[in-house]
Amino acid sequence: MSFDMILAEIKSSLALTPAYNDISPLRRLVAQIRPRQATDKQRATDNIRALCFVLRQHPAWRKALREYVLQVISTRTLVHLLTDTGITLNNGFWGAAWQRLINKFLPPLVNNDYVKDIFGQIFDHPSDHIWVNELDESTWQDLIDSIGFRTSKARQAHAALTNEILSAVQVLSYRITNIGLEAELVRNYPEIERFESPFLRQNDEINNYVISYRTWLNDCTTAREDNKHIEVLLSQCDDIVNRIRKTAAVAGVSVSLTRLLLRLTQSMHRLRSLLDLLDSTDANEVSSIAIRLFKELVSADNKRHSLTDLMQTNTELLSLQVTERAGKSGEHYVTNNRNEWMAMLRSALGAGFIVGFMATIKILFSKLALAPFGYAVLFSLNYSTGFMLVHVLHFTIATKQPAMTAALIARAIDEGKQKLDELVELIVRVFRSQFIAIIGNIGLAIPTAYVIAWVWLWMTGSHLVSPEKAEYLLHDLDPLNSLALPHAAIAGVCLFLSGLISGYYDNKASYGHIPARLRQLAWPRKIFGEERLHRITDYIGDNLGALAGNFFFGIMLGTIGQLGVFFGLPVDIRHITFSSANFAFALVGLDHHISWQLALYSLLGILLIGIVNLGVSFSLAMLVALRSRRVSFGRGSTLVHLLWRRFRSGGRDFFFPGKEQHPENQAPEQRDQQH
Incomplete structure (x- = not known):
C-alpha cells in the first residue's frame, strides 16, 4: 500500500x-x-x-x-x-x-x-x-x-x-x-x-x-x-x-x-x-x-x-567484578623473572605428580561395574578432590591459567590502550609462564603414571590397563580419527566456566562477608578455638573462589562424559595433563610394543589437545572480559605485528626468562606486579 x-x-x-x-x-x-x-x-x-x-x-x-x-x-x-x-x-x-x-x-x-x-x-x-x-x-x-x-x-x-x-x-x-x-x-x-x-x-x-x-x-x-x-x-x-x-x-x-x-x-x-x-x-x-x-x-x-x-x-557490574577478580588471580600466574619462572616450574611439577595419581584412580574407578550416575559421582569426586588438593598445596594446573590471564590482559588493554609495547611484554610473560607450566605438568605426569603402571604390574602381576584398554587410550589421543579435539574444546569451555565460578565466589566471599559471618558461629569456636578459627576463616575468605572453581571444574569433567553415555551423545572431555598420563599407561599396558611413529603421533595429539584446551578457554575468557569492560580492541593486526617483531628479536624470551633486570629498568607494570 x-x-x-x-x-x-x-x-x-x-x-x-x-x-x-x-x-x-x-x-x-x-x-x-x-x-x-x-x-x-x-x-x-x-x-x-x-x-x-x-x-x-x-x-x-x-x-x-x-x-x-x-x-x-x-x-x-x-x-x-x-x-x-x-x-x-x-x-x-x-x-x-x-x-x-x-x-x-x-x-x-x-x-x-x-x-x-x-x-x-x-x-x-x-x-x-x-x-x-x-x-x-x-x-x-x-x-x-x-x-x-x-x-x-x-x-x-x-x-x-x-x-x-x-x-x-x-x-x-x-x-x-x-x-x-x-x-x-x-x-x-x-x-x-x-x-x-x-x-x-x-x-x-x-x-x-x-x-x-x-x-x-x-x-x-x-x-x-x-x-x-x-x-x-x-x-x-x-x-x-x-x-x-x-x-x-x-x-x-x-x-x-x-x-x-x-x-x-x-x-x-x-x-x-x-x-x-x-x-x-x-x-x-x-x-x-x-x-x-x-x-x-x-x-x-x-x-x-x-x-x-x-x-x-x-549483570554488567557483576560480570565486571567476576572478571576483575579473575584478573587479579591471573597476576599470580605471570612470571616476571627467573626465580618466579623456576617457582612456576616447581609448582607445575607438583601438580603433574598429583594428576598422575588422579589418572590412576580414574582408571581404577572405570573398572567398576556401575551405572553412569555412579561413574559420574566417583569421577567427579576424584577430579574435584585432586584439583582442590593441587590448590591447597600451592601447585599449578597449566590449563587453569588462560581463564585468569585473559582477564589480566583485558584489564591491561582497558587501562592502557595506547601502550602496545607494554602489552606485548605482558603477553610475552604470560606465554612464557604458560609454556613452563605445561612443561611442568606433562614433565611429571607422564613419568609418575609410568612408574605407577610398572609398580602395579610388579605388585599384582597384571597390567593396570589391558591391551584393549591401552589401544582405546591411544585412539583417544588421535587428533584425526577420533573426537579428541572437539572433546578438548569441551574441556576448554569447562576451564573457562571454572574461571568465572572462581571469580563469582571470590566476589561472593567479599560481598557476603563470609569469613566474619563464619566467626559468629558458636560451634566452630568451640571446636577450633578463637585463634585457629580466625586462620581458617581468613583462608576461606582468600581461597573460596579458587576452591569453588576447582570443585565445580572437577564435577564438570566427571559428569560430561557420563551425560554423553546416558543420552547417547558423542560428548566427553580431553585434558592435556590427563591425556599425557593415559599415554604412559598405554605404553606400559602394551609392553612398549608400539612404533615410534605411533608414539610421536600420540604425543602430537597430546600437544594439539593442550592447544585446544588453552585456546578455547583463553578466547572465551578474553571475550567476556572485554565485553564486561565494554572494550573493543581494534588494533589486533598492529599487536600481532609487534609480537612477531618481538619474537624475531628475542624468541627465547617467549619460553625462558632473560637476565635479571634492575627495578628501575623494568616497565612500570612489571614493578607494580612484583610489589
Missing part, C-alpha cells in the same frame, strides 16, 4: 469520525517506511523523504495526518511509555527472566488505552530499532516539519501532553527516592543515613517544580522555575552511585545491587531527558531531545522480551 492510499484513508476516516484514533493506518505507514533490510539506512531515508514530498504536495493530507497522530497520542495515557519502557522493573532478576521467557510464547494483553502498548504494536518488528537509530536526526526533523506539529491546533494539544510528561516526571522522582532508601544501597553507602539524602531532597524539589510548571501552563504570565537546582541534586545522586560502584570494586557486588544501580541510573537518565524537554525554549532543541527520546524508546520496546539484553544489562 502506497503513502497516497494510506494518507487518503486517514483523511476520509477523520471526515467520517472526527475522534478517529485507530492505529491501523499508522502501522501501515510505518511498514511503508520500514526498509526490507533493517541496516539499509539509505532505503529508510529515501522512504521518509518520499513521505515528506507527498505531505508537502497535499496540504489536506498533511493536516489530516497531523490531527490523526495527535489524536492517537492525546486520547491515550502517555505516562507508562515514559516511565516503564527502557527502565528495569522492580521484580527481581529471575522474575524478570521468567516473565520475558513466558512473554515470548504468550505475549501480554494489549491495553488500547495506553500509548505504551500501541507503541509496541506500531514498531512491532524486533529490528525496528536498527533503522530508527541509523537514520540521521535531520531526516526525522524533516518529517516533523513536513507534518507541521508547530501549528496553533497542535499547540492546543501541547498542554495535555505536557501534563502527561509532568506526571511521568513525578513518577520517576518517587521511584528514585524509593531506590535511594533501599537497604542494600544504604548498606553499601552508610553515609546516606548520616547526611540529608539527595534522593529525598530531589523529590521535594520535583514536586515544587511540577506545581510551578502547571501554574505557568494555566497562566503564562507567572514565573516558572527551571530545573538547575534539580540537576544539582541529581548530580549528587550520581556521585553516590559512583561511590557505591567503587566500593563494590573492593567489597564485591550482587545481582540485586547491580539491578538497583541499573534501575536508578536509567530512571535518572529518563528524568533528565523529560526535564530538558520541558525546560527547553528553542523549538529545534525540543525536536532534537524528542527524537533522541523516541529512538531510545523504540530500542527499549524492541528489546523488552530479549533475555540476552536482560543478561547484559542486569
